[in-house]
Amino acid sequence: MKTRAELIQEAKKNAALEATKHVKNHSIVGLGSGTTVAFAIEALGERVKNENLKIMGIPSSYQAFQLAVQHNIQITTLDEHPIIDITIDGADQITPELYLIKGMGAALAREKIVAATSKYNIIIADESKRVNMLGENNQAVPIEILPFALSLAKNKITALGGVPIVREGKGKLGPIITDNGNVIIDATFGIIQNPQELSAKIKMIPGIVETGFFVNLTNIAYIATENKIEKIQK
Ligand code: 5RP
Numbered sequence: 001m002k003t004r005a006e007l008i009q010e011a012k013k014n015a016a017l018e019a020t021k022h023v024k025n026h027s028i029v030g031l032g033s034g035t036t037v038a039f040a041i042e043a044l045g046e047r048v049k050n051e052n053l054k055i056m057g058i059p060s061s062y063q064a065f066q067l068a069v070q071h072n073i074q075i076t077t078l079d080e081h082p083i084i085d086i087t088i089d090g091a092d093q094i095t096p097e098l099y100l101i102k103g104m105g106a107a108l109a110r111e112k113i114v115a116a117t118s119k120y121n122i123i124i125a126d127e128s129k130r131v132n133m134l135g136e137n138n139q140a141v142p143i144e145i146l147p148f149a150l151s152l153a154k155n156k157i158t159a160l161g162g163v164p165i166v167r168e169g170k171g172k173l174g175p176i177i178t179d180n181g182n183v184i185i186d187a188t189f190g191i192i193q194n195p196q197e198l199s200a201k202i203k204m205i206p207g208i209v210e211t212g213f214f215v216n217l218t219n220i221a222y223i224a225t226e227n228k229i230e231k232i233q234k
Helices: 004-020 033-051 061-071 108-117 146-161 193-204
Strands: 029-031 055-059 088-090 121-126 140-146 162-167 184-189 208-211 220-222 229-233
Touching: 004 033, 004 121, 004 208, 004 229, 029 033, 029 061, 029 108, 033 055, 033 061, 033 121, 055 061, 055 146, 061 108, 061 229, 088 108, 140 146, 146 162, 146 184, 162 229, 193 208
Parallel strands: 029 055, 029 088, 088 121, 121 220
Antiparallel strands: 140 184, 140 208, 162 184, 220 229
16 A cells, blocks of 8 residues: 555656646746656656657756756756746645745745746646645745845734744755745745735835745646546636
């Protein structure tokens, strides 16, 4: 019998395979970050090898870049290809309206830029990510911040009703540093009624680079359970 961890891995892989079917020849593909997307990058690499699929990837993180290289996916940049055809990414929470919290892998800023540049965005996840409202289960919202603005940001986030915690590294002392040289605050707000409004308020704080709220950026989510893949579409 499979363990729960094995079943989750299988679900992530199934969602990833479903998403990669959308990728057409000669596409510019945004590559999200995280453990679920890793399966999608691997599957795209298989299609490049077996079907001679011609694509170019725009990675949203150093992790995605390394995976793309490992799987022989040609890399390009937003400067060379300012329009992305399709992006596949993961998420930390997904509502029925396709509102997301992202950024537990600290790649939220580039992920949002890639999503906003993409004509079509697909989110893939296992069912543990599905919620009715963002902020359920005390899920924090990751926020990327210039290190110089940290104390100001913590005070302002508290004034907005949040509980800010600076994300510490694992295998490194002190805060984690993002691919952009910034730090991350994980802020809990309880249930979030209006993520767009809260995101706009947080972004008004000087030094805030980006929030992990992704609203109106997703076209389809594939959420895999043990037996099936659920498709949520706008
Ligand atoms: C990284 C992200 C990831 O997409 C998100 O954390 C989901 O990751 P995983 O697929 O490993 O659960 O937003 O910044």
